[in-house]
Each structure stands twice: as structure tokens, then as C-alpha cells.
Amino acid sequence: MARAGITPDRLTAAAADLADEVGFENVTLSALARHFGVKDASLYSHVRNLQELRTRVALLAGGEMIDRIAVAVAGRAGKDALAAFAGAYREYALERPGRYAATQIRIDQALVADSPGLRRTTEITYGMLRAYGLEEPDLTDAVRLLRSTFHGYCALEASGGFGAPRDVQKSWKRAIDALHVLLQNWPREESEEE
Numbered sequence: 744m745a746r747a748g749i750t751p752d753r754l755t756a757a758a759a760d761l762a763d764e765v766g767f768e769n770v771t772l773s774a775l776a777r778h779f780g781v782k783d784a785s786l787y788s789h790v791r792n793l794q795e796l797r798t799r800v801a802l803l804a805g806g807e808m809i810d811r812i813a814v815a816v817a818g819r820a821g822k823d824a825l826a827a828f829a830g831a832y833r834e835y836a837l838e839r840p841g842r843y844a845a846t847q848i849r850i851d852q853a854l855v856a857d858s859p860g861l862r863r864t865t866e867i868t869y870g871m872l873r874a875y876g877l878e879e880p881d882l883t884d885a886v887r888l889l890r891s892t893f894h895g896y897c898a899l900e901a902s903g904g905f906g907a908p909r910d911v912q913k914s915w916k917r918a919i920d921a922l923h924v925l926l927q928n929w930p931r932e933e934s935e936e937e
Contacts, residue, residue: 832897833900
């Protein structure tokens with residue numbers, strides 16, 4: 744085993760690279776064993792199963808993505824921060840499609856609580872939204888709206904789903920402009936007492 748130089752981190756990185764090449768859903772332990780020139784069973788001393796490996800890839804990718812977003816939003820606020828956040832999100836999704844797909848899987852909440860990358864994602868996302876004066880539960884609703892908008896746009900763009908002749912970048916910019924206006928004019932949730 745030592746001759747192959749396999750560690751959990753190297754295995755995760757190789758799985759992330761493979762996901763970008765063949766799609767996250769096509770990553771298998773057999774394909775990774777072939778990559779390292781070992782038998783499938785050799786990998787089980789590094790990960791329990793494929794689900795653990797996929798979770799590790801998701802955490803790796805989430806950390807990479809938020810690092811990119813953090814650099815983009817640093818020193819910005821309001822619409823500038825929103826545009827920078829969205830742009831970094833979109834770039835990562837399009838440049839790293841397998842890794843990005845990994846960030847969309849559901850992860851056990853116990854692992855989320857222990858993940859510095861996922862905690863950092865929450866801090867940066869909520870920090871970016873702070874300029875809009877949102878509080879819970881509106882803050883969670885706004886995060887869900889942004890994530891679903893960004894994800895939907897990226898998924899459609901990556902699959903060639905935008906067939907109209909209008910430039911996709913111009914539509915993206917208009918979508919960010921519209922989200923900014925919406926966030927500025929967020930409909931506050933009525934209290935249950937009213």
C-alpha cells in the first residue's frame with residue numbers, strides 16, 4: 744500500500760479530479776483503484792465506502808468554492824459583494840463541474856457542524872447579506888433563494904439550456920441586478936401575532 748502513496752487526502756483529491764473528468768455520479772472506488780494501480784479492497788483502509796468518499800469530495804469542493812468566493816467578496820458590500828459572490832460561484836460551477844455537483848449532495852448534519860469549510864460558507868454568505876439588513880427567518884429564505892437561483896442558472900448554462908440568442912453573461916448580470924433589488928426590498932415576514 745505504501746508504494747501507491749495513498750492517503751485519505753490523496754484519494755479524495757483524485758476522486759475530485761475524476762469527478763471533473765467523468766461526472767461526480769460516475770466516480771467509483773474501482774476507477775480510483777485503477778488510477779492508483781491497486782485492488783479495490785486496498786482503498787477500504789482509507790475510506791469506509793463510496794458514500795464516505797463522496798462526502799469527503801463534497802467537503803473538499805465546498806472549501807475550495809468558499810475560498811474562491813471569500814477572495815472575491817473581500818472588502819466589498821451590497822451589490823458589489825453580491826455580484827462578486829455570484830460571479831465566483833458561477834466560475835467554480837462551470838470550471839469544476841464534478842466538484843460543483845458534489846457540493847449539492849446532502850451531508851450528515853453532524854459532519855456539517857464539524858466542518859470549518861461549511862461554517863465559513865455560512866459566515867461569508869450571511870456576511871454578504873448583512874448589508875441588506877435581513878434577520879431570521881428572512882435571512883435563511885434569502886440564502887435559499889440565492890442558492891437556488893445560482894444553481895439553476897449554472898446548471899442550465901452548463902447543459903446548454905439557454906437557446907435564445909441573447910448573451911448569457913448579459914442575462915446573468917441582469918439576474919444579479921434583479922436579485923439586488925429584491926434583497927433591498929425584501930418582503931419581511933409578518934409576525935405570527937399579527
